[in-house]
Amino acid sequence: MSAVGASGGRPLLAVRSLTKLFGSFAACNGIDLDIQPGEIHALLGENGAGKSTLVKMLFGVLAPTSGEILWKGESVRIPSPGAARRLGIGMVFQHFSLFEALTVAENIALSLSPGISLSKVAEEASRLSHLYGLPLDPKAHVADLSVGERQRIEIVRALLQNPELIILDEPTSVLTPQEADRLFETLAKLKAEGRSVLYISHRLEEVQRICDRATVLRHGKVTGACDPRKETPASLARMMVGSDVASVSAAGTNTKGDVLLEARHLSVPARTPFAVALKNVCLKVRGGEVLAIAGVAGNGQGELFDALSGEYPVADASAVSVRGRAAGNLGITARRLMGAGFVPEERHGHAAVPGLPLSDNLVLARNQSDRRTFLSGGILGIIRRAVVNIASRRISETMDVRKSGEDPAAGSLSGGNLQKYIVGRELDRQPAVLIVNQPTWGVDAGAASRIRQALVDLAKSGSAVLVISQDLDEIFEVATEIAVISEGRLSDAYPARELTREKIGLLMGGMYGKTEEAAHAH
């Protein structure tokens, strides 16, 4: 009955026809899965494939609609995360649940039963962290720690419960390549002790490198179970996506245009205690170029986008210029009128209002740049619905946006389709400058390749494109130049051909700025 030929012995955890319905939508549909003791088992799938729903059921966050979970051969119900922990299941979530104002030890103590003294927790935590190669200072405040260190807290917190199965949800999405290497060593140690790991990822190289077996999900169903080392990335991708993914033909323009976007010594103090301050950021993007800014999440990407888009203007007008004109102190509308377009990271509630139809979301971004076309009645500003609807339909067709109905609410579209619309909304204007933050975050592979190709094509047509991304694969696919942001500082930009992942990793780790080592390390 199991889709995987059991590799002998009783599985630690087995899942039989597990199904979770949200209304009539099956997020997980009859999932079968076996995890043997002492194996690293990969759960592969695109965003929305049902991976998170499945592990939430295993960790007692969601209750299954039907199906069975077997722990060491016995059928169990897992009604809460506490029950999962008592069984011996630990989990490290993709989004950390830490209090930034508290110390490491205090955060760990919060998840334990009350009555254990803080010093004892600190002692045990630092013992475990050394044992598994996860250095941590128990007295440090979480706010001061890097994302990689925060993840270690979560791992140590899970290890304190002495689990037999540890679930990691996309653990490397927030790590530098070096930090990821260190994590893999930890996982190898856990495996050597006979613990099992359920490793959720959509990064094929990683899975091939560290996992013993893989289960692939698509649209809530198991589409394959395999030994990832015997597969090629292409065959794994086919299982994940269901078809071959079009590869992006990279920008090959040699003709460099004028500098269309420039930041000169852009410094922005942190707006909130936990935000990142931008320090002396300098960058130049010429027409025909795609400058990609790599970096681990939370190193000032959002703040850089805010300053470049003009959502939060800065006092120094010359800090940002668009097409040669100083724009630092101008708002987003003025910068749009100068020919810039913007795609923020968060789709819902920033790039789009989920409750409003697509056509309204077109007006959202272009109410001033296309004032003459979209509005009439002079100062009254009457929206010309017919014109807007035609433009909206054109964008949907150009970007192949799949939707139900003529003009559905933005929130009803899948992430990939909404992102295609949001990117298409800007491309439709042929902006001279396009600034995109995380263009394909949480987007399915088909839509991602469509969006990346569109960015490359825009640059080829002579525009300047700035892409901020955490996804190195994406960066190498689209970029002509690459710079790295770390703790609010931006490195020099290097031609994409000259950079390796390792060098980017070094830059991510804080070797920012005009350092000779970085240039010579090549």
Added chain:
Amino acid sequence: MRIELEKRANPSTFYSILSPFLALGLTVIAGGIMFALLGKSPGSALYSFFIEPLLDVWSLHEIAIKAAPLILIGVGLSVCYRSNNWNIGAEGQFIAGAIAGSIVPVVFHDWHSSLVLPLMLIFGMVGGALYAGVPAFLKAHMNTNEILTSLMLVYIAQLFLDWLVRGPWRSPDAYNFPVTRDFAPEAILPELVSSGRANLGFAFAIIAAVALWVMMRYTLKGFEITVLGQSERAGRFAGFSSKRMIWFSMLLSGALAGLAGISEVSGTIGKLQPIISPGYGFTAIIVAFLGRLNPLGIIAAGLFLALTYVGGEAVQLTLTVSDKVTRVFQGLLLFFVLSCDTLIQYKIRLVFSRLTRGNEGAL
């Protein structure tokens, strides 16, 4: 066991249109039960509450008089609420407008000119807007909660009015009664039609409602209000300023409440006195929600709530029940409207979860 509200994937459009009517029906049923418990015949009580006022020209005029301030204030509040600014102090802005508008006929009572009335109306709007400007300033620049500040300013306005009419503005000819001198004829808002007391205030209300309906439905300003109300961050991305929206919506609703205040004083009362409103500013909140924050819906809702005032007075006379019956009806109505809306958006689920211990036993 716990109760969960689960968001419905596709809330029914049919029921969201029907919702206010369902709420009305439920209010009538609950009202009937209340009358029965008071020992009155529900049928005749409901008849004199809801039907009788509609059969008489005099009471139709009364309904128009009471609907005018409710609609004027309600449409202003709908703009506030749609933009996520929770102005609860329309009652105070109503009084501030009434006081500001009365400066001309009370202080300059010797000045007779056809300019008196237009000036009063402008002063009334400015007064209401300025008074709403206080919570707007506090929210935009000090990050203060406007629900609290606007509400507290209501009591200040009420006490200030009380002090004015007992002190500096008290009429010399009123035998020490706490009222100002009667307004001169040119300071009185003209009647709408010759058959009764209903005045131009009702026309103002209809004009304001239609104008705001056009704004919300067809213009970029209306779009800006909707966007900022649903997501401030998306509004910033669109180039809209939530700070400016705080000022715009608060000043607009304050001005309309002020206009309602001076229209009431000038058209219905003819002078200032300690109490000039039976809670119009608060009832207008119910009107705004019953009208689904849609200006045309608010016209209908305002007329209906006006009926509860007139009907309440009628049953007070004919059945000798307390005048609080009106407030109870209004409260029931708001409760049912909000409940119906909630149940259209969400479904209720009872979750029976067994104790976790039960299943650890299996290990």
